[in-house]
Structure formats: C-alpha cells, structure tokens
Amino acid sequence: MHIPSEHVDSDSGRLLGGHCEHCQLSAYPAPPRCPSCLGPLAARPLAAEGKLYSYAMIHAGPRGRRLPYTVGYVDLPDGTRLFAHVAADDDTHLRTDMPVRLSLHPDGSGYRAIWTPSWPSAPNKEVADA
Amino acid sequence: MRDVVIVGADMTPFGKHLDRSVGALGAEAVLGALKDAGAERSQIDAVYSGNVTGGMLVGQRAVRDLGLGGIPVVNIENACSSSAAALREAYVAVGSGLHNTVVVLGVEKLTALGGGPLPLDDADHEVANGQMMPAIYAMRARRYLSEYGLSPTDLAAVAVKARRHGARNPYAYLRTETTVDDVLASRPIATPLTLFQCCPSGDGAAALVVTAAERAPTFEAPAVRIRASVLHSGEFRTGFRDMTSPDITVHSAQEAYEQAGIGPDDIDVIELHDAFTIAELLYYEALGLAERGRAAALLHSGATTFGGSTVVNPSGGLLAKGHPIGATGAAQAVEIVWQLRDQAEQRQVDGARLGLIHATGGGLSGVDHGACAVHILEAPRKQVARG
Ligand SMILES: [Zn+2]
Numbered sequence: 302m303h304i305p306s307e308h309v310d311s312d313s314g315r316l317l318g319g320h321c322e323h324c325q326l327s328a329y330p331a332p333p334r335c336p337s338c339l340g341p342l343a344a345r346p347l348a349a350e351g352k353l354y355s356y357a358m359i360h361a362g363p364r365g366r367r368l369p370y371t372v373g374y375v376d377l378p379d380g381t382r383l384f385a386h387v388a389a390d391d392d393t394h395l396r397t398d399m400p401v402r403l404s405l406h407p408d409g410s411g412y413r414a415i416w417t418p419s420w421p422s423a424p425n426k427e428v429a430d431a
Numbered sequence: 432m433r434d435v436v437i438v439g440a441d442m443t444p445f446g447k448h449l450d451r452s453v454g455a456l457g458a459e460a461v462l463g464a465l466k467d468a469g470a471e472r473s474q475i476d477a478v479y480s481g482n483v484t485g486g487m488l489v490g491q492r493a494v495r496d497l498g499l500g501g502i503p504v505v506n507i508e509n510a511c512s513s514s515a516a517a518l519r520e521a522y523v524a525v526g527s528g529l530h531n532t533v534v535v536l537g538v539e540k541l542t543a544l545g546g547g548p549l550p551l552d553d554a555d556h557e558v559a560n561g562q563m564m565p566a567i568y569a570m571r572a573r574r575y576l577s578e579y580g581l582s583p584t585d586l587a588a589v590a591v592k593a594r595r596h597g598a599r600n601p602y603a604y605l606r607t608e609t610t611v612d613d614v615l616a617s618r619p620i621a622t623p624l625t626l627f628q629c630c631p632s633g634d635g636a637a638a639l640v641v642t643a644a645e646r647a648p649t650f651e652a653p654a655v656r657i658r659a660s661v662l663h664s665g666e667f668r669t670g671f672r673d674m675t676s677p678d679i680t681v682h683s684a685q686e687a688y689e690q691a692g693i694g695p696d697d698i699d700v701i702e703l704h705d706a707f708t709i710a711e712l713l714y715y716e717a718l719g720l721a722e723r724g725r726a727a728a729l730l731h732s733g734a735t736t737f738g739g740s741t742v743v744n745p746s747g748g749l750l751a752k753g754h755p756i757g758a759t760g761a762a763q764a765v766e767i768v769w770q771l772r773d774q775a776e777q778r779q780v781d782g783a784r785l786g787l788i789h790a791t792g793g794g795l796s797g798v799d800h801g802a803c804a805v806h807i808l809e810a811p812r813k814q815v816a817r818g
Contacts (some may be wrong), residue, residue, distance in 0.1 A: 302560040317478060328669030330556050334669045350558065357569030360619040362561060363550075372566050380670040384557040392622055397577040 302386045303411040309405060316403065316414070318381055322430035347383075349360040349403040350419070351375040352377055358392040375416055388417040399415065432526035436654035438539070439640030440768040441466025442511070448605040457493025457538035460636035460761075463527050465497075465533065469651030475640075476530035477503040479521050481514030481537040484544060484759035489757075491634075496705035508757075511704065511792025512662070513537065513551035515760025515804030521641040522660040522806075531643055537761030538636035542545065549632070549708040549756070557796040564794050565629055565707065569621035575675045576623065578724070581622045585727040587614035588776050590627050590750055591747035592736055595746025599778040602762075604753030608812055611750040628708040628751035637762035649744035655768045657684040659690035659784070661805045665798030672799070679803040680717040680791055686785070687778045687805040688719070695719035698807070699783040700742055700770050702763035704791050705748040712788060715743070742780045747768060760804060771810035784810045794796035 309332065310317050318332025319342030326335060329343050356373035371389040376382050389395055401416040441463025443456055445651075451459075457480070465472070474787055477500060480490025490504040509516040514537025524530045530580045544550075551558040572586060591611055597603035610629055617626040640650070647654035647675065663683045688694055695718055707713040712726035721729040729735060735743040746766040749759065767786035769775045786808045793801025 307751075314773070331668070336669065354671075355570035355574040357566045357573060357621045357624075359561065359563065359566050359569075359621045361565070361621070363563060366561055370561060372561060372569065372570075374674075374680060382670050382672065384560065384562060386468060397574055 302414050303408065304405065304414045306411045308396045309412055310346040313346045314405065317344045318347045319343070320345040327379055329381055329383050338342055347381060348377045348379065351377040351383070351401060352417070353387065353395065353397060353399050356370070356387055356392065356395050357396055358389065376379070385416045386414065388415050394418070396429070433526045433528065436642060437639050437764070437768050438642050438647055438650040438652050439464040439470060440763045440765040442602060442637035443469050443635050444602045445635035445758070445762070446639060447612050447756060448540065448544055451634070452492070452540055453482070453489055453540040454492030454495070456540060456634060457807070458496055460538065460638035461534055463682045464638035464640050465747050467652050470615070470640050471531065472498055473533045475499055475502065475534055477482045477505065477524060477533045479505050479507060479517035479533060479535050481507045481517040481760060482539060483508055483510060483513055485538070485540060485757070489538060493538060494534070501583065503602055509725065509802040511706065511754070511756050512760055512790045512802040512804045513757040514798060515763070515788065515790035515806070516802065518639065518641070518661055518806060519660045519662045522657055522703040525641055525643055531646055532580050533641050535639040535641055535761055536636065537638070537753035537758040539665070539757035540634045541632040541755050542634050551794045552555050555796050558794065562794070562796070563621070565621040565624055565667070566792070568707035568709050568796060569624045571674045571713060572623050572707070573637070575709060575713065581727050583615060584611055584710040585656060586623065586628060586712070587611040589711045589766065590614045590729055592730065593705060593744060593750035594752045596745055596778060597738070597751025599777055600747050600752060603747040603751050604631050605747070605751045624707055624709070630706050630754040631754040633755050635753065635755040635758045637758050637764065637765045639761060639764055639768070643644060643703055650786060653772050655771050655811060656737055656807060656809040657809040658806065658809050659687040661687045661690065663803050665795065665800050666801070667797045667806050669703035669797060673739060675713060676723070677713055677717050677799050679797065679799045680714060680789065683803040684718045684806045687807050691807040693785065693807070698785050698787045700767065700780045700786045701743045701789065702746060702748065702786070703743060703789040705744060706754060706792065708750065711743065711748070718787065718789065727778050737778070743776065744760050745780055756792070761786070763788045763818070764806065764808070765792060767808050771808055
C-alpha cells in the first residue's frame with residue numbers, strides 16, 4: 302500500500318503513528334486528535350514487527366487494482382492495530398498470529414509498505430500491489 | 432412511550448427490477464402496506480424512508496404518485512441499517528405521541544450501479560488501500576475458524592441452509608438449493624469466502640404501516656407489537672478488536688432484550704444480517720443463541736432451521752433473499768410480521784410468538800460496523816371467540 306513520506310520517520314525508517322501520552326493510546330494513521338480525550342497526538346515511530354491477527358486474499362476487488370492481493374490486520378507490541386498488505390503468493394502459507402515484518406520501499410513521492418511473514422519456513426516473495 | 436404496533440406490511444420480490452425506477456419500486460411496497468392495513472391515506476402523518484444509493488428525495492419519489500404529500504417525508508441513510516433505522520424513527524415518533532400513524536419504507540435499486548462490491552468512502556484509509564466488505568468478513572471468518580478449529584465446510588453449511596429456506600420464499604432472489612461442495616467450488620471472492628457465501632445485491636422495496644396500539648382496531652390487519660427498538664452506532668477503537676465478537680450487535684441486542692424484558696431463549700424466529708456466511712455464525716453468539724465458539728454446532732444441530740428451537744432467516748436471509756441494502760431492514764420486518772401473523776405459507780415457523788430483527792453494516796475503519804438496529808416483535812393476541 303502507498304504510504305505518504307510524512308508518515309515515515311526519516312531517522313529510523315519506521316512508520317509514524319500518533320500517540321496520546323495521557324491515554325497511552327496509539328493509532329496509525331494518526332487521527333487528528335485523540336479519540337479518547339480529544340487532546341493532541343504526538344508523532345511516534347511504530348514497531349516494524351508485529352503479529353498477523355487475520356488476513357484475506359482478495360480475488361474480486363475494486364476496479365483498477367491488480368488481483369489477487371492479500372490484506373490483513375497486524376497487531377504491534379504497543380497495542381496499535383494496522384491495516385496491512387501482506388506478501389503472499391499463496392495464502393495457505395499464512396497463519397493467524399504469525400510474526401510479520403514491515404518493509405518500506407521508496408515509491409514515487411512516498412513509500413510502498415508490505416508486511417512479510419518472518420517465519421523461516423515461509424516464502425519471502427512479495428506481490429506487487431496496485 | 433405508548434405501545435406501538437405494525438398493522439400493515441408488504442414488499443416487492445427481491446431481484447433484478449431493471450425496468451422499474453427506485454420510486455416505482457417504493458410506491459409498490461407502500462401501496463401494498465397501506466392496502467394490507469386497510470389504511471386511508473389521510474391517516475398517514477409521516478413517511479420514514481430508508482435508502483442508500485438512490486440520491487435525493489427517494490421517499491418523496493416513492494409516495495408522490497400515491498397522493499401522499501403535505502406531511503413530513505424523512506429520508507434516512509444508515510448503510511445496511513437504513514430502513515431498520517427508519518422503523519426505529521417511526522417507533523419513536525408514534526411512541527412519543529408526535530404522530531399517530533406513519534409509513535416506513537425501505538427501497539434500493541442496486542442494479543443501477545452495475546454490480547460488484549459496494550463502493551465505500553475512499554477518503555477512509557483502509558478503503559483507499561483496497562479494503563472492502565467481503566475482505567472484512569473474510570478476516571472475521573479466518574480468525575473465527577482458526578480460534579475454534581473449524582473449517583470452510585462449517586461456513587458453507589450456512590449458505591446451504593439459507594438457500595434451502597430461500598427456495599421456499601417467492602420473494603427471494605435466489606430460489607434454488609445448493610450443496611456444501613457447490614458452495615466451496617464457487618469462485619473465490621476473499622478467501623475463505625466464495626461467491627455463494629456472499630449475498631447477492633439486487634433491487635427491491637418493503638414497507639410497513641406503524642401506529643399506536645390504541646388505534647390498532649381502526650385497521651384491518653392484526654397488530655404486531657414492537658416490544659423493543661434499538662439503534663446503535665459503532666465505537667471507534669485504534670487498537671486490538673476481537674473480530675469474532677461483533678460488539679455493536681452485542682450491545683444492541685442486550686439493550687433490546689432489556690427493553691422487551693425477555694431473553695434469547697424466548698425468541699421463536701429471527702431475521703439476522705447474514706451478508707456473508709460467517710456473519711450468521713458470529714451473530715448466533717452475539718445475539719445469545721450460542722456460547723462463544725459454539726455457533727457451528729448450533730447450526731449443525733438443526734436448531735436454527737424449520738422445526739428447530741429458534742428458526743433463523745426463514746426467508747432465506749440476505750444470502751438467498753438478496754440484499755438491496757436500503758430495503759433490507761424493512762423487508763426483515765415484513766418477514767417477521769408475516770411469521771407472527773401465521774401468513775408465511777411454506778416457510779411458516781409453527782407457533783411463532785416472538786421474533787427478532789437484526790440489521791447491521793457500513794464499512795468504516797476503526798469501528799465494528801457503522802450502524803446496528805435490533806427490533807423485537809410480538810404476535811397479535813389470539814382473537815377470543817365470543818359466544
Ligand atoms: Zn488521549
């Protein structure tokens with residue numbers, strides 16, 4: 302998926318989420334204000350590793366998008382949940398709760414983000430997303 | 432709040448109505464409901480119309496040619512819960528005494544969009560990156576299957592039941608039965624969901640006449656009482672969410688049971704929002720019919736088909752009857768009204784006294800669903816023969 306460059310911390314190369322110090326709440330992408338206390342959110346780099354909560358390979362998708370592609374939700378150690386594109390030619394190699402790792406590739410004005418299973422046995426090939 | 436009843440119900444068959452406008456479809460359902468009630472147009476104080484994709488003034492377009500004007504006509508968009516939300520507005524208006532008798536309409540013409548998955552708001556981060564409703568349900572399914580050690584055949588069994596029920600319903604879009612093998616062999620949409628596990632969309636309309644219980648004797652049809660009427664929005668969460676427990680349905684159903692003073696065991700018949708096979712299993716649990724993880728066992732036991740303790744989706748549900756989104760909630764209510772009046776013919780649930788309606792949907796990242804409506808309806812009191 303496409304990530305605008307302002308969502309990436311140039312020092313660490315990690316995604317930038319929004320964090321509320323008061324509520325200990327993080328979110329990506331950062332909402333305009335904390336949904337819990339309505340206070341401001343500070344930008345904070347997010348972990349690049351997480352667990353794949355669930356996933357689905359989409360075979361019939363929105364017009365203009367290359368098929369199939371695999372989406373999922375990744376849970377980070379700090380509790381943030383991300384909508385993710387997952388590298389998978391064949392989703393039978395994926396499992397719920399498997400560890401996944403983010404890779405960001407420069408792409409036009411921003412980055413292309415894809416989460417890859419980090420099991421040694423899992424295939425490491427990436428699918429191009431539209 | 433005074434007691435509120437439904438005294439008129441009708442719908443068009445669901446399916447492709449290529450030659451009919453959204454207004455014409457709506458008018459047919461409203462006229463049918465007025466006739467069913469034996470209601471004069473002069474008795475109608477307001478119209479609440481649910482629709483999603485039809486554009487401006489759908490309610491007015493439907494009732495203009497019926498000579499209903501000079502009254503409030505309110506157009507309501509709440510995704511898949513649009514006409515269920517309209518029913519709730521009717522309940523509030525009549526129950527509060529603001530109006531005496533009102534019409535509820537749900538109407539949708541999805542063939543006008545040219546088919547395929549429904550377009551969502553692409554300003555939404557997930558939608559802009561390829562999220563779609565079938566994928567959301569597929570992720571719920573994947574997680575549910577893996578947490579409870581189930582397989583896609585358990586999902587397919589939901590579609591088989593839905594199509595078996597739909598085959599008995601002249602108002603259903605899909606009226607042929609299917610098998611587990613055929614469901615699993617239909618083309619993949621978002622794994623593990625295949626085509627036969629996704630509801631067809633289509634066109635259609637459904638309408639109700641809602642009035643105060645004290646006025647029911649002025650109408651011809653037996654009065655079905657609204658025992659509970661609940662509408663909730665989804666709650667935003669940025670972190671972990673258990674996708675196997677649809678929280679908006681859990682808290683809506685809880686409030687509905689409290690309002691009615693009953694529990695899930697008291698319900699005889701349910702029309703629930705089975706937009707995809709997995710939805711029916713998750714909603715068994717969210718509505719309190721089964722413990723967590725036990726929904727597939729409940730389905731396989733036969734408890735939710737004809738002859739079972741709580742018949743779910745006798746109409747065939749969204750999976751067989753179809754899902755013209757704005758019409759769905761009102762059509763669920765029409766089916767339950769017919770069931771409670773003992774008028775559902777080949778798909779009648781014997782002795783149904785209490786029925787529940789559940790309409791939820793709307794894709795919005797960070798919430799379970801955008802909206803959820805739950806209603807509980809009670810059968811008319813039996814006429815006592817006077818000697
Ligand atoms: Zn906060």
